[in-house]
Amino acid sequence: MATAAKNALIVGASRGLGLGLADTFLKRGWRVTATQRTPSPELAALVSEALTVETVDIDDDAAVAALHGRLESQTYDLVFVVAGVATRAHDPLHAVPRAVAAQVYLTNAISPIRFAEAFRDRLAPGGSLALMTSILGSVALNDEGGWENYRASKAALNTLARSFEIRHRDANVSVLLVHPGWVRTEMGGPEADLDVATSVAGMADVIEARLGRPGCAYVDYRGTTLDW
Template sequence: MSTTPDRRALVIGASKGLGLVLVGELARRGWHVIATARQDGDELRAHADASNGRLTVESLEMNSPEQLAALRERLADHRLDLLFVNAAIDRGDLPITEVPTDMFTEVMITNALSPLRALETLRPLVVPGGTVAVMSSEQGSISRNTEDGYELYKASKAALNQLMRSYATRHADDGHTKLLVDPGHNRTGLGGFDAPLAPEESVPAVVDVLEAQAGAPGLRFLDRHGEPVPW
């Protein structure tokens, strides 16, 4: 990842929660950031208006391959030091035996399939030595799955991690740093408002990890302290 003042990032899924704080932190550090929102991006657009041009907003429904392709065309003249996919959903704490098929499909498409589609579609915009990263979760760690609950969400993040391993194998020689990042359990709409961490605490540490890992070969699954998360 470049250390010049012209560092550029694209963050997929930035209308709220961790994504919103992430784009703000990157812009604060001098990055030029393109952030995507599906529709409810009023707060994100307000951030962009106050950013002195460091933050711009693009509309994107990540689950649409057509919209991903259109975004790539709109950004064809851009070169990115960082491509970060943050978007994810949760549909509550149902035992897997009670999860409707359409809910299972929706969560798996949004949390596992679509992030990899986004990476494959947009990776040509990433410069040699740039970083391709996805927001994962400790809940995707199979070896740490020792407590009941949130079976579908855990499965979707484990699937995401596995697909990212396949992505890293397929593109082993592309010169990109590849990261799965566990930001910890944050107080967001996704993480719940009784979670121990505030995004304003965890996200600067996440950006520290992104910047510290720049240029490192291979794929790493790291927490916000830069420590490996077991698969």
């Protein structure tokens, strides 16, 4: 008897790492529901019977609730919230307008956890919730400074994810905070160490190896545990 394909929900798959993850999991035989905030020609080009494309802005609670309703018949072995922003990341915090700083925090820390809470009931037994974080969110490893508001937003995401896992520990929830490495994307820039294919292949390997493992892990794309 053939094994049923695993099912992934990739949130924020219009380009870059999210697009690469959707493509990688499709090639590994998964069924993928991929979300975009606005129409993405690159995502549309991943033509596959195993791919479903949905539109949602994770900062919009009503839109997330509507997506939850549209996907009411689905359960997922993986829910991976990739979406994030790095607006004015190179500016010191005091130089970033309050509204911009607050929006980065909302998009990178608050909205992923609210999405996780909304979709926790869509996680299949033995599945995992993954959140795209960064090594820049590590307080212990911050030896160089810089990227202040972005660092703080990812540190907040890490803290909130740990609290989310503790809140749902009785249900043996599996939470993975994944650092993709420094990747040549629009956010990472052309000088980054890794190409998208290397990063997403590593992340997919890590996720498949840890799928459903209870607790909250903070790891990079090679599976190395990072200091909080």
